[in-house]
Amino acid sequence: MSTDAPFLLACQRQPTPFTPIWIMRQAGRYLPEYRAVRERFTFLELCKTPEAATEVTVQPIDIVGTDAAILFADILLILESLELGLEFSPGDGPSLKRPIRSPEDVSSMPRPDVRDSLSYVFETIRQVRAALAGRVPLIGFAGAPFTLASYAIEGGGSRNYLATKRFLLEHPEAWNDLMGRLVDATVDYLGGQVDAGAQALQIFDSWVGHLGPDDYRTSVLPHMQNLFSRLPKSVPVIHFGTGTSGLLELMAAGGGDVIGLDWRIPLSEGWRRIGHDRAVQGNLDPAILFAPFPVIRQKVRALLAESDGRPGHIANLGHGVMPNTPVDGVRCLVDSVHEFSANT
């Protein structure tokens, strides 16, 4: 039944009765219902409590009507099993108490049993599938190795990713070792997610757009090809990044059934550069959800025109929905995509 879901059909570039839409961070702080659950847990506790994680995963399906659910979790959970001292501080975002500073820090990293240490994620997936009862498909996800490595080396977020770039330029062997270890762990993790019931996967390379094409080709692309070649073939995989207008061909070479685009390139141009043998996802600016409804609707019309009627477009923002976004703006987005794309 759910293999006929518009979202899954679009991932395979099959015709759909309307353009499917989901929204990055749709299970998140802009929803009062999410904030109510979140008050009872720290962020990490919420990730590790399958009943509560299931509740917030399903909320946006009921409240804003998106066409896919995405697992509530965090790309950095996998770093916890690498013993880097992951912490989420209120207001400050994630930080690592023991970031990677040297090649020795890489070679001495543990080789964790991800299927054991992240078993709570698989339990959430099973509970979400039961709660959704086939209404919409469930997307699992993981961070891409570059983005995970950048957190591991920077010790948190960054404006310029200088420590990461220095590491990959100064210590290419240790860099490749680190990336290989992250790929190995991610393959296990995503395999477990699919075994537990994830019906699609998204790889978040959120910060790779800070790299130039030469550094991507040398230091990232081989690892992405390794990763994608080892993922389950039974589900579609979305390859996402931001600020990647200069990297799209290389990201497509890395892999993915669907390539994510952000708002800094027209969808039509991005799709042409990626190749029409892939599906695309995106690409509205999250800021437009703060605009008056007529502006949102005009932006949706313009976005839908960019696909030129070609199957294989999954509507989404180009990055996560922002915490203070009006829920009514999100509803306007979802409803407009459905209304303007419906085959009549």
Place this chain on the structure above:
Amino acid sequence: MSTDAPFLLACQRQPTPFTPIWIMRQAGRYLPEYRAVRERFTFLELCKTPEAATEVTVQPIDIVGTDAAILFADILLILESLELGLEFSPGDGPSLKRPIRSPEDVSSMPRPDVRDSLSYVFETIRQVRAALAGRVPLIGFAGAPFTLASYAIEGGGSRNYLATKRFLLEHPEAWNDLMGRLVDATVDYLGGQVDAGAQALQIFDSWVGHLGPDDYRTSVLPHMQNLFSRLPKSVPVIHFGTGTSGLLELMAAGGGDVIGLDWRIPLSEGWRRIGHDRAVQGNLDPAILFAPFPVIRQKVRALLAESDGRPGHIANLGHGVMPNTPVDGVRCLVDSVHEFSANT
């Protein structure tokens, strides 16, 4: 004499004996000699003391050997005359005590006499020209109206420019009024810089890469065309931004004899998209200056190969040199560009 300077020839796509290079923020904190001067002044005092501003403007010519000097100043000085309460706090960067929050804040803005309030900049230019004595040309500069407006509205730097985007989507008339006022002031300011002796100009649209192409076309492009059409025709003008891989054709349509590129697009591809009837500037990642010299030299070789022997490439980083950059790395960059590009 100085019209034969390689930098000025390259701006006009004339052949040069070697590829000229200068470096954004070359007069800055990575230099111990700059930090020594800076200890005696606050940042604003340094900008407003022509003798000291002249000293730091000339320093990199002597110390690292770049082929052009750039005025020591700040793009936000022009906002001071708009009475927004500009402050530079140590460590925190610039902030405005009275940012623009409403259309009324725009319509009530003063129309300043920029040539009067920024006369200290013109005095610095005169002193720098005397101090340089024709050794290398002097570049003047200003912020582009979008980047200035973003500071005026955000009240400082931003990660996502949400307030700016909301303002331009919600209040398009007030946005256009604000941009027009900023263009008017900038035309006066840059005209004064050229009258005082600036031999080239750079327009810094540092943060415009956060906009998508549609918003650029609607909300920025007409103002850039207005600005460029009113600048002095006697000197070349460089049009710079970062994260602009999706905006290059539109930026070229905006204007500029030289278009700046950052490292997130190959120089050859960026140049092709801009058109070979313009010169280009860039585009190395500032992070490479922290790498071992052989890596820097390899990156320089790769960059120079991107121009395919075509006149009109000015070597530079894709953004400002970072504060902790090793001076020896900067020297290695400048020397490698000269060595590898020299006609022998």
